Amino acid sequence: MLTSEERSALEEEDLYWFEELFYRDLESWFSSDIACCDNCYDEFLESWPHAYAADDAAFQRSGIDLSCFYSGSRLQEVYTEEEFFRFLRLIECPRCGEEIKYNIWPYNFPFDVVEGFEEYLIEISNLSQKTPFLILKHSFAKEIYSTLESLSESSEPIALSNSLYRARASASMKSYEISEFDFPPDQVVSEGRYNHAGIPVLYLGSTPETCFYEMREVACYIAEVKINKVIKVLDLVDSYDAHEEHHDLLNTLVYSALMSAKQDDTGWYRPKYVFSRFISDCAKSVGFDAIRYPSTRVGSESYNLVILSQSFSLKHSSTLGKIFEYDLGTPNKSEHSGVDAAGV
Ligand SMILES: [Zn+2]
Structure with a gap:
């Protein structure tokens, strides 16, 4: 995880607003949030077996490769791939809080999960x-x-x-x-x-x-x-x-x-x-x-x-x-x- 100094340094270096643009493209592509990352994928599936079993279309079992995401997104109009992966460190997995690195699993449950359930x-x-x-x-x-x-x-x-x-x-x-x-x-x-x-x-x-x-x-x-x-x-x-x-x-x-x-x-x-x-x-x-x-x-x-x-x-x-x-x-x-x- 980034220290607050590292985060400020990265944010200063960023000429646009990476996090805003990242979520904008994620939203327009998948219309969902990040459910889990490489770090917490196994744990997510263990906690939510029915998300995997029931939602064939909604839950992408193989995940989205972030290089592919970059090439298909509008982020490439303002960032080089090298910059994309550097600033990607600003994005944390909403589930486990780790930096996302290689793959993400965009998915929303078709209901509101009970607060504190995990x-x-x-x-x-x-x-x-x-x-x-x-x-x-x-x-x-x-x-x-x-x-x-x-x-x-x-x-x-x-x-x-x-x-x-x-x-x-x-x-x-x-x-x-x-x-x-x-x-x-x-x-x-x-x-x-x-x-x-x-x-x-x-x-x-x-x-x-x-x-x-x-x-x-x-x-x-x-x-x-x-x-x-x-x-x-x-x-x-x-x-x-x-x-x-x-x-x-x-x-x-x-x-x-x-x-x-x-x-x-x-x-x-x-x-x-x-x-x-x-x-x-x-x-x-x-x-x-x-x-x-x-x-x-x-x-x-x-x-x-x-x-x-x-x-x-x-x-x-x-x-x-x-x-x-x-x-x-x-x-x-x-x-x-x-x-x-x-x-x-
Ligand atoms: Zn995670």
Whole structure:
């Protein structure tokens, strides 16, 4: 980082106003701010996994090379490339405060990030790893709980118009009945993103592809179901429409590592699921039956729905469409119509 003497010297040497011109060109080219630099790129992605996963077009994964930026910008009309890189030392990364050197990642979140959130993220991650049952002691966790409580008071159960899909690994299929796809028995349920071990929930995907990737790409059978009871959903996908007042808070959570970090599903240690399990407990406790959330494994169009309440078992609240085998390259290899296969 520049000392204040170095900064004054550089500023004196500058015949124009480098910082002003730099930001003017950045703005006209990308219409966004700098999200991170070479120094903090890895940390940014670790804190905000969903920015990388969801915003294909908005977040430039490879970054902008500053030489290219110079050649394509109006800065080259007043500065030589050598001057450009000399005065570039005046620009600090707004995220980590280091001088920017080679690449920048221009990006704006499509919402306002909760102030001070990256600090909460660290504090809550620490709690999750040391004393997960005490998360609610954290002021931000308390705020989330009371937000969900007021959301629940203002939300009504809705009818889900689209079909949803539920996968089972081919290897564990015993029959082609809807019961195969329903809430699993307690004793086989391990910890998941939205459930504790031994407490079953029902994970559904918006498309067969979503299910397949959530299953970590193993060959599977997929059932198409239509939920035909109204259901109270905490919507983390279209929170702007569903829960406008708390759009910034909910999106901050969804884009962050608290809820969207990828977790390896092997072994007992799954700290990246602690906070999403906390959200699931809050949602259940304040009266939501399900949570709709973006997939961390497929593009931005697809989503998952996790049903928390066993009163929505598929057997009692859905109509089975069809059951089909799904493997990469061979979708629909064999198909079992709902009526014949499931006997409903
Ligand atoms: Zn940085």
